Amino acid sequence: MRIFLILIFLISFSTKTDAQESINQKMVLNNIVNPTTNLFVHFDKNIYSNNETVYFTAYILKTGKFDLASHKILAVALIKDLDTAFVKAEKFLIQGGLAFGSLTIPDSIITGNYHLLAFTDKLVNGEPELTFKQPIVIKTNIDPPFKASIAFQGKPDPxxxxxxxxxxxxxxxxxxxxxxxxxxxxxxxxxxxxxxxxxxxxxxxxxxxxxxxxxxxxxxxxxxxxxxxxxxxLAPTKLNLQVKFYPEGGNLVNNINSVVGWEVTDQQRMPIPVTAFLYKDNAVIDTIQTNSYGIGKFYLTPEENATYSVKLANSSITNSIYKLPKALENGLVINLENAVVQDTLKFTLKNTGDKKVLIRVHNYKNCFVDVPFDMETASRKIRIPLTDIPKGIQTITVTDSLDRPLAERLFFAHYDEREAFTIQTDSSLYRPRQKVNLKLSPKTLQHNAVVSIAVSQENRYSSKNNNDIESYAYLKNEIENIPVHPNSSYYKDQNYLQQILLVRGWRRYTWQQTESLKLTDTLKKIDSLNINGIVTKYNKELKLPLSLTTFGDHQLREIKTNNKGRFGLTNPTVTTEYDKRIYLFLNIPHKEGHEIKIIDNFDKTGLQLSKKLIFELILYLPCC
Structure with missing residues (x-):
């Protein structure tokens, strides 16, 4: 059977229909219109104090409209969560997709939750192509200017x-x-x-x-x-939970046994573990649960004309009864034996509808496998080798002969939790500021790999705010609203990955969006952030160019303005060491009435991003 199926796949590659070619071209177009970008910044820790130095290394993992060399400047801004106030920002050079540096937390800053927001100088439709945000906590010993408290006036009455x-x-x-x-x-x-x-x-x-x-x-x-x-x-009298059901593949089909993933969250999208009863019409047929991630699964074979619902076993919930989606009379169901695989994807198709279907493995940007398949029997087990499919989250979509999606599922290809290298310290305990010697033993590390390592006190890390490059690149940057993991590494918890891929595995809207793309959607306004200056005389534009001299790193450089006194400072030659200043002087004998103004578009963009980005402000405070 295995040889027969693979033979079908090999023959089918050369007999694609016009509809198949159209969908594949749409995916290529989607890759141009909505490219996946990836910027990761490794910060030395995520808990700081005032007047402390933040060290970082930035990695551009994937670009979109611009090539790697086009990104020349990285800005890192400090944003206060509570009111999204823009505290400060610094700029750093990018070379070969890498940037590193440091910035100092202001001495007068107050205790609270903050974000370090990083972005590069290239703009697409007015916004940075590459952004990254890292939640941090800042603790200070500065007393607040005055004491303030809030409390209920009297005992709260429901x-x-x-x-x-x-x-x-x-x-x-x-x-x-x-x-x-x-x-x-x-x-x-x-x-x-x-x-x-x-x-x-x-x-x-x-x-x-x-x-x-x-x-x-x-x-x-x-x-x-x-x-x-x-x-x-201000806690509500009763909880209003969000309960969602995710039949594996997308739909329940009458008389076909299906896996149903379900997820329970509160209104802040925090996971809620619950116990519930599964009803067929008015009779209990099963007891089901969600775990600490707020995710669970159960098996169901829908019967014709039956209604299925879930009732939460909690009296403090506003609405405790939730209906499952209605089952289709005929259709197709997909079931993956394992959604986190290495080199081979195994799945089962169960079908009571069309016999002729199309199977695609893709990532909505590129199509890797595209084969017609004949469902000769009601159930078929299939294996697909993943040799030419890149590592990461991929999608398998089954459509009918008219390319209408019947079932879809996410899976992770070439999963490997082996460590690239091991680190051995020369001691188990260290005094403050004591030198730490590390021994690195590469395992699967390439000879030209770049490694950044930070050594800090254990109490300077919060697992809730930790970011590691694998979890970010493969998961957080690919899946929206990913549930919070209790530990630092999402990637290394295979059970967590299985559950996430089940409840995030049906994305009809993405398929419809891909089909509706037009060539004109590729037109984007691209631009670059700059630091510019202007020389005026008595607040009026100049009529002739002037010459300026810069000084700041023991070198003198000349900058010329245009006829209106404008000049640019976004130039790798106009740089200095961190926390050093560059000074500008006019090279003219009579300077009366002249004024030099600097226009920093990085600060302006950072301020705009601080107001637009939605930060996760989850406060764990006692209530009454």
Whole structure:
């Protein structure tokens, strides 16, 4: 049987239909329109203190519209999570897809959650082609400028229609402040401002809301030049959970046994482990569960005219009954023996519909296997060698003869959890700032590989915020809204991968989007970020070019302006060591009325990105 199936596949490669060619061309077009890009930045740790140096190495793993050499400058910005405030940014040279450097955390920064946001100088439709964000925590020993607290006013009553909160503000030594404090608070779409009274208090009333994506109330306090922040979750009376069902392959089909993945999350997309009962009409037929990832699976053979539902065994949930999708009368079901494989993909097709189907293995950018297949029997076991398929997440899609998708599944090809090399330290314990000697023993490392290694105290790492290059490149950058893994490496947990690929394995919208692409969709506006300058005289444009001299690294360089006094500074020759300044001088005898202005588009873009990027602000705070 194995020889027969492989023979069918080999013959079929040379007999593609026009429809097959059309879909394959659409995938090539999709690769041009929506290229997958990948920038990874390895930071030395993810918990810092004020006035501490952040060290990093950046790797451009995959570019899109631009080639590797076009990316010349990397910007790294520090963003405060609570109000997405742009704290600072630094620029670094990129050479051969690599950049490394350091930046210093400001001494006056307050304790809190932050992000390090990295992006390169190349723009596609006005936004950086390559971006990367790393959540960090900054801990400081700086006392806040004043004391502030938030609490419920009295004991919360579940029957009340409003949350009544009291905000109290005092000086560091618990005295009343001489002037009232301005308080801006945000809860859901509600955004209001008030001031404390003579006692330094403000009572806030907000209507209860059961369906908020973010249940926290955020408060910004400002007293003269000083400011502070507070946040507090306002838990709903009953949980409103999101329950989703994922029949393997996409659809339930009557009289065909299927695997059904299901996922339970709260409104902040945090996983919820639950126990539930599976109903056929009004009778319980099974007890099912989700694990700590909020994911579970069960088996079901739908019967004609039967209704299936799941009831959660928890009385504190708003809606505890959830219906499964209706089964098709006829159709096709795919079942993978293992979705995390090395060199061979094994799966079973069960069918009560069309006999002639098409099997594709692809990644929506390139099609690697494209063969017609005849379902001679109701169930067929198939093996596909993955020799010419690249490592990573791939898709198998089965369509009918008109290229309408019947079933689809994600799998991971060429999975290998072997370590590329081992690291051995010369001691198990170290004193602060003690030298650490490491011995690297390569296993599968290529001779020209680049390795970046950071050595820090164990308490400077948070597993929740850890990023490793394998997990990011193969998973986080490929799958949206991936559930949080309790440990640092998503990639090395094969059981976790199996579950993620089951509940993220049906993406009809992607197939439809690919089919609707047009050649005109490839037209993109491409540009580059620059640091520019302008010389004016009495706030007016110049009429003749001028010459400027730069000084900052023991070298003098000349820069010429155009006729209007404009000049550029985005030049690898105009660089200096980190934390050193470059000074500009006008080479003219009479400098009266002249002014040099610098326009830094990197800072402007960093500020825009800080407002647009949605950071995961999950606050684990006690509630009442």
């Amino acid at each position: 029957l009340d229609r409003e949350h009544r909160l009291i905000v109290s503000v005092t000086s560091k030594d618990n005295k009343f402040l001489p002037k009232p404090t301005t308080i801006n608070y945000r809860y859901g779409n509600r955004n209001k401002t008030g001031k404390t009274d003579l006692m330094g208090q403000l009572v806030i009333s907000v209507p209860k809301a059961e369906n908020l994506t973010d249940p926290n109330i955020y408060i910004k306090l400002k007293n003269q030049k000083d400011s502070s922040f507070l946040a507090m979750p």
